[in-house]
Amino acid sequence: MPLNYFLILAAFLFCTGAYGVLARRNSVLVLMSVELMLNAVNLNLVAFSTHMHKVAGQVFALFVITIAAAEVGVGLAIVLLIYRNTKSPDLDRVEQLKG
Amino acid sequence: MWEQEVAFWIIAVAMAGAAIGVVRSNNIVHAALFLVVVLAGSAAQYILLVAEFVAWVQVLIYIGAIVVLFLFGVMLTRAPMREERGKLDNNQRLAGAVVSLFLFGVLVVFLVDAFGNDKIKFDDSLVHLGSTQNVGNEIFRTYVIPFEVVSMLLLAALVGAVVLARRD
Numbered sequence: 242m243p244l245n246y247f248l249i250l251a252a253f254l255f256c257t258g259a260y261g262v263l264a265r266r267n268s269v270l271v272l273m274s275v276e277l278m279l280n281a282v283n284l285n286l287v288a289f290s291t292h293m294h295k296v297a298g299q300v301f302a303l304f305v306i307t308i309a310a311a312e313v314g315v316g317l318a319i320v321l322l323i324y325r326n327t328k329s330p331d332l333d334r335v336e337q338l339k340g
Numbered sequence: 341m342w343e344q345e346v347a348f349w350i351i352a353v354a355m356a357g358a359a360i361g362v363v364r365s366n367n368i369v370h371a372a373l374f375l376v377v378v379l380a381g382s383a384a385q386y387i388l389l390v391a392e393f394v395a396w397v398q399v400l401i402y403i404g405a406i407v408v409l410f411l412f413g414v415m416l417t418r419a420p421m422r423e424e425r426g427k428l429d430n431n432q433r434l435a436g437a438v439v440s441l442f443l444f445g446v447l448v449v450f451l452v453d454a455f456g457n458d459k460i461k462f463d464d465s466l467v468h469l470g471s472t473q474n475v476g477n478e479i480f481r482t483y484v485i486p487f488e489v490v491s492m493l494l495l496a497a498l499v500g501a502v503v504l505a506r507r508d
Contacts, residue, residue, distance in 0.1 A: 242341065242344055242348070242459060242460045243458070243459055243460070244455050244458040244459065244460050245451055245452060245455050245456060245458070246345075246348055246352070247348075247385065247460075248451045248455060249447075249448055249451060250352045250355065250356070250385075252444060252447040252451060253356055253359070253444060254355065254359050254378070255443075255447075256440040256441070256443050256444040257356075257359040257360060257362070257363055258359075258363075259436075259440045260363050260436045260437060260439070260440035261362060261363035262436075263432055263435065263436030263439060263440070264363065264429050264430065264432055264436035264437070265363065265428060265429055265430070266427075266428055266429055266430040267368065267428045268417075269368060269410060269413045269414055269417060270363075270371055270428060272410070272413070273362055273371060273372065273375050273410060274362065274363060276375065276379075276402075276406065277359055277362060277375070277378060280378065280379060280382055280402070283382065283394075283398075284385060284386075287385075287386050287389050287391045287394055288389060288460070290389075290391065290469075290470075291389040291390060291391065291460055291462075291466060291469075291470075292458065292460050294465065294466070294469060295469075296469055296470070296474055296475060296478045297478065297482075297483075299391050299393070299394050299469075299470060299475055299478075300475060300478050300479055300482075300483050302391075302394050303393075303394060303397060303475070303479070304483075304486065304490055306394075306397055306398065306401050307401075307490050307493075307494065308490070308493065309402075309406065310405060310494075311493060311494050311497035311498075312497075313406050313409050313410070314498065315497050315500050315501050315504070317409055317410075317413040317416075317501070318501040318502075318504035318505040319504060320413055320417060321413070321416055321417070321505050322504055322505070324416070324418075325507075330417035332430075333430055
């Protein structure tokens with residue numbers, strides 16, 4: 242089975258996530274797109290782990306999953322703060338630093 | 341070997357469609373459910389790649405915990421269930437599409453150039469490679485210090501989330 246199948250699928254997921262981060266206004270949806278990108282990276286790591294018969298890639302995928310969980314926890318706390326301060330979950334309402 | 345390729349293509353098409361659903365849906369809850377399809381699809385791909393432990397961790401942590409957190413986020417920000425078209429997007433949709441298509445093109449060209457001839461060889465030793473025993477041995481022998489660092493990071497994230505979200 243060609244290794245590229247998995248790599249190109251992961252590249253597609255990553256680019257979809259990048260589009261979501263750029264084009265979404267709602268902060269929860271931006272976090273979901275970030276998860277898509279992290280998931281694409283995991284797919285790459287596991288595919289290379291199987292290809293090279295080394296378990297290190299799977300261990301790194303586990304670390305990425307853990308850090309994604311931590312990131313979502315802190316990210317949602319920040320989203321909650323944004324919602325509390327601007328009364329809206331939209332990211333373009335966060336403009337206090339705009340000159 | 342062809343059964344694996346058929347399974348790969350079915351799952352890959354479902355994942356790609358659901359990924360587009362995540363970034364295009366006009367309903368936040370639908371986007372979260374599309375995200376479940378993508379995450380379950382990648383767990384299935386891990387099973388195809390004989391990485392069973394990572395696959396089950398993916399199901400438990402991503403689908404079990406992270407998606408629930410997202411739904412809590414949707415609930416706490418009082419997102420309307422139904423939005424009119426484009427309300428959830430900002431006005432950089434065209435630029436975002438150009439950037440991501442360009443990125444995808446560049447990635448595909450380089451991946452085909454670099455790994456075009458590589459084939460994954462499946463054999464019985466892979467069953468041991470992805471087993472819980474082998475992954476656990478590797479984590480607690482070679483990667484024990486990063487593992488402890490990750491536990492500190494999780495503690496810091498927990499305390500940080502509590503401090504940020506506390507109301508006073």
